[in-house]
Amino acid sequence: MNRVPVTDLLGEDAKHLHLKLIYGKQHLKDRYIDSHRIQKPGLALAGFADHIHGGRVQVLGNTEVSYLWTLTPAQRFKSINKICKLNISCFLVTNKLHLPIELLNAVRHVGVPLFKTDLPSSEAIAGIMAYLEEKLAPETNCHGVFMDIFGVGVLITGRSGIGKSECAIELIKRGHRLVADDAVLFKRIRGDLEGQSSDLLRYHMEVRGLGIINIKDMFGVTAIRQIKKLELVVEFTDWDNEASYDRLGLDDNTEEILKMKVPKILLPISAGRNMAVIVEVASRNHLLKIMGYDSAKAFSEKLLASMNPNADHDRASDDKSTIRRKKVE
Numbered sequence: 001m002n003r004v005p006v007t008d009l010l011g012e013d014a015k016h017l018h019l020k021l022i023y024g025k026q027h028l029k030d031r032y033i034d035s036h037r038i039q040k041p042g043l044a045l046a047g048f049a050d051h052i053h054g055g056r057v058q059v060l061g062n063t064e065v066s067y068l069w070t071l072t073p074a075q076r077f078k079s080i081n082k083i084c085k086l087n088i089s090c091f092l093v094t095n096k097l098h099l100p101i102e103l104l105n106a107v108r109h110v111g112v113p114l115f116k117t118d119l120p121s122s123e124a125i126a127g128i129m130a131y132l133e134e135k136l137a138p139e140t141n142c143h144g145v146f147m148d149i150f151g152v153g154v155l156i157t158g159r160s161g162i163g164k165s166e167c168a169i170e171l172i173k174r175g176h177r178l179v180a181d182d183a184v185l186f187k188r189i190r191g192d193l194e195g196q197s198s199d200l201l202r203y204h205m206e207v208r209g210l211g212i213i214n215i216k217d218m219f220g221v222t223a224i225r226q227i228k229k230l231e232l233v234v235e236f237t238d239w240d241n242e243a244s245y246d247r248l249g250l251d252d253n254t255e256e257i258l259k260m261k262v263p264k265i266l267l268p269i270s271a272g273r274n275m276a277v278i279v280e281v282a283s284r285n286h287l288l289k290i291m292g293y294d295s296a297k298a299f300s301e302k303l304l305a306s307m308n309p310n311a312d313h314d315r316a317s318d319d320k321s322t323i324r325r326k327k328v329e
Contacts, residue, residue, distance in 0.1 A: 002034070002135070002136045002137075002138070003032040003033065003034045003055075003136075004032065004033045004034075004132060004135045004136060005028065005029055005031070005032055005033075006024075006027075006028050006029075006031040006032065006033060006089055006090050006113050007028035007029050008135065009090070009115065009128075010028075013131070014131055016127060016131075017117060017119070017124065017127050017128055017131065018117050018118055018119055019092070019115045019116070019117050020115065020116050020117065021113065021114070021115055022093075022099070022104070022114040022115065022116050023104060023107050023108060023113065023114045024090070024107065024111065024112060024113030024114055025113075026111075027111045027112065027113050028113055030111075031089045031090060031112070031113055032055065032089060033055055033056065033057060033089045033090075033132060033136075034055035034056075034136070035053065035055050035056050035132070035136070036129050036132035036133035036135075036136050037056060037129065038056055038057045038058075038059050038092075038125055038128060038129060039052065039053055039056045039057070039058050039059070040058075040059050040060075040061060040063075040064060041058050041060070041064065041083055042063060042064050042067065044082070044083050045064060045067060045068065045079045045080070045083070046067070046079075047079070047082075049082055049083060049086060052083060052086045052088065054086055054087040054088050054089065055089055056088070056089065057089060057090055057091075057092050057128060057132075058083065058088050058089075058090070058091050058092065059091075059092050059094060059121065059124065059125060060091060060092065060093045060094070060097070060103075061094050061095060061097075061121035062094075062095055062097065062121065065093065065097045065098075065099070065100075068080070068100050068102075068103070069100065073100075073101075073102055076100050076102035076103070077102040077105060077106055080102060080103050080106035080107075081106040081109060081110065084106050084107060084109070084110035084112045085110055088112060089113075090112060090113040090114065090115060091103075091107060091112060091113070091114045091115065092115045092116070092117065092124065092128070093114070093115070093116045093117070094116075094117055094119060094120060094121040094124045095118075095119075095120055095121060096116075096118050099116075133189060133190070134187065134189055137187040137188055137189045138187065138188045138258050139185060139186060139187045139188075139258075140185075140186055140257065140258055141183050141184065141185055141186075142155065142157070142183075142184045142186060142195075142257065143157065143182065143183065143184075144156050144157035144158070144164060144182075144184055145164045145165060145167075145168040145178070145180070145181050145182075145184075145205075146178075146179040146180040146181075146184045146195045146197075146228065146230070147168060147171055147176055147177065147178060147179060147279075148176060148177040148178075148179060148225050148228050149171060149176045149279065149280060149283040150176075150280070150283045150284060150287060151287075152231050152232055152283045152286055152287060153179070153195065153228040153229045153230045153231045153232070154231070154232045154233075154234055154279065154282075154283055155184065155195070155230055155232070155233045155234070155262075156168065156234050156235075156236065156279065157233060157234070157235045157236070158235055158236030158237065158269075159236075159238075161208065162236045162237075162238070162269060163236060163269060163275060164236060165181065165205055165206060165207050165208070166207065167236075167275045167276050167279060168181065168205065169205070169207065170275075170276035171276050171279065171280070172215060172219055172223050173219075174276065174280070176280075177222070177223055177224055177225040178203075178205065178215050178223060178224050178225070179195055179196065179197065179224075179225050179226075179227070179228045180195060180196060180197035180198075180201065180202075181197070181201065181204065181205040181206065182201060182205075182206060183197075183198060183201060184196075184197065185197070185198060186230060186257055186258060187258075188258040188259075188260060191260075192229045192230075193229065193230040193257055193258060193260055193262065194227055194228070194229055194230070195227070195228055195229075195230050196226060196227040196228075202226075203215050203216040203217075203224055230257070230262055231262070231263070231286065232262065232263050232264075232265070232282065232283065232286050233255040233262050233263070233264040233265070234264075234265050234267055234279055234282055235255075235264060235265070235266050235267065236267055236268075236269050236275070237266055237267070237268050237269065238268070238269060239268040239269055239270040240268070243268070245266070245268055246266070250296050250297065250300060253265065253266065263286065265282050267279070267282070
């Protein structure tokens, strides 16, 4: 299970949360967050702490802090100390609220990090949940070239040396954008598979005979993209004269990545086939399907209609007979 060290909340990629550490620098690496969902421990402060989750950020907003000020100093310390002992990850106080000294004493007593932010509770909660959801998202690496083609995230896969990188170079020359080459990191976030490159390989591509080239330096910033949602997998395969390939486009193949099924197309490689153009056409056709038009199914229906021209007439007659029978009944 993925876990995020509490110390990451002070990292560069969490700057937008405007978090300030009030106490617990020496405890940051010992505390972990294992859920993107936060918790507001209002009931726990009142004494009912049965459902406190240790791996979540505990947010103290205006309601929680206002309630604490209604208690006596001894009650405040006892209430907060009880939560601290439940192995929680950290506290986050929002809205520039004035902190009771008992809160500081309680976190010091147990060793719980305490953060503060100037953001209102709603913004702080939305921001930290989005940040943690990305950090804790299930992830995997896939071998291939990930491209943005006409706005469609396309992963080109196949055996080493089959021509994935050469196809990608041609696509980049035609105005499309590279997301990642060789090792593509995918994360499942909010029901989507988002792909990106590792920091080491970002903007780079390997072309056999040329070596490693920098796409950003060679083609400019318009030829690259940091992150993109995966929508289509295109697998290059060696041409086999004995194999049977889909001629109409009615096969609904899928690739399962992180328990999500992604539409997949098998493209056989042979001499003279312009794979970049074919991948472009596949992307355009995928866009049409998203808009509700499937050309293969439309052609199949038209073909069946031409083979049985009386089908519509027979169907209409059956409908009329059904209507008359219902009227008689």
